[in-house]
Amino acid sequence: DAMVIQNPRxxxxxxxxxVTLSCSQTLNHNVMYWYQxxxxxxPKLLFHYYDKDFNNEAxxxxxxxxxxxxxxxCFLDIRSPGLGDAAMYLCATSGGTSGSYEQYFGPGTRxxxx
Amino acid sequence: xxxxxxxxxxxxxLEGKNCTLQCNYTVSPFSNLRWYKQDTGRGPVSxxxxxxxxxxxxxxxxxxxxxxxxxxxSLHITASQLSDSASYICVVSGNSGGYQKVTFGTGTxxxxxx
Numbered sequence: 001d002a003m004v005i006q007n008p009r010x011x012x013x014x015x016x017x018x019v020t021l022s023c024s025q026t027l028n029h030n031v032m033y034w035y036q037x038x039x040x041x042x043p044k045l046l047f048h049y050y051d052k053d054f055n056n057e058a059x060x061x062x063x064x065x066x067x068x069x070x071x072x073x074c075f076l077d078i079r080s081p082g083l084g085d086a087a088m089y090l091c092a093t094s095g096g097t098s099g100s101y102e103q104y105f106g107p108g109t110r111x112x113x114x
Numbered sequence: 115x116x117x118x119x120x121x122x123x124x125x126x127x128l129e130g131k132n133c134t135l136q137c138n139y140t141v142s143p144f145s146n147l148r149w150y151k152q153d154t155g156r157g158p159v160s161x162x163x164x165x166x167x168x169x170x171x172x173x174x175x176x177x178x179x180x181x182x183x184x185x186x187x188s189l190h191i192t193a194s195q196l197s198d199s200a201s202y203i204c205v206v207s208g209n210s211g212g213y214q215k216v217t218f219g220t221g222t223x224x225x226x227x228x
Contacts, residue, residue, distance in 0.1 A: 004157070006157075041220060042118075042220045042221065043158075102148070105150075105158045106157050107155075107157050108155065108156060
């Protein structure tokens with residue numbers, strides 16, 4: 001049973017053309033995270049929501065925005081994708097923000113920028 | 115600075131053989147350590163989790179060990195199968211209370227060949 005769903009799995013966008021990636025969860029978790037993972041690198045946290053509270057990482061570019069309209073859904077908006085934004089984007093959820101809570105990851109969306 | 119280092123970066127083994135992956139961390143204070151398996155193009159899936167007081171944890175053919183004094187962990191895979199080919203990521207979390215970012219290692223890429 002799918003618990004964290006990401007759509008689409010593969011996304012191609014043009015340089016500078018806004019793109020939105022979506023994530024939904026059936027776990028009813030409070031926290032949803034967005035990570036960026038480039039080839040052979042560790043996932044890098046972009047931001048997370050605790051319920052409706054948005055928490056941005058200090059080094060996340062302004063080009064990246066997020067929306068969480070309800071518990072189940074969270075979106076990642078890239079306003080003006082550059083070639084350097086090509087990566088795998090992972091959505092994760094957890095029942096709380098303490099490190100003791102496991103993060104459940106979705107399958108990821110691979111973004112290509114042409 | 116919290117860091118998680120994994121070795122080797124990549125490994126090729128014959129099907130049926132055993133292997134051991136290493137993880138050294140400098141995350142402090144320590145809450146727990148997880149090993150994730152990430153198939154190519156997929157999100158990470160949790161294999162084991164260990165807290166400070168746990169020395170070993172098994173999940174089928176996967177056995178993780180933790181030495182909190184030396185801040186080292188290992189993941190031992192027994193009787194490897196072709197489906198074990200993946201990246202294995204060590205993830206360390208800070209305090210158990212309040213929000214703590216998890217720190218990801220860059221992973222060990224394992225290839226099991228017939």
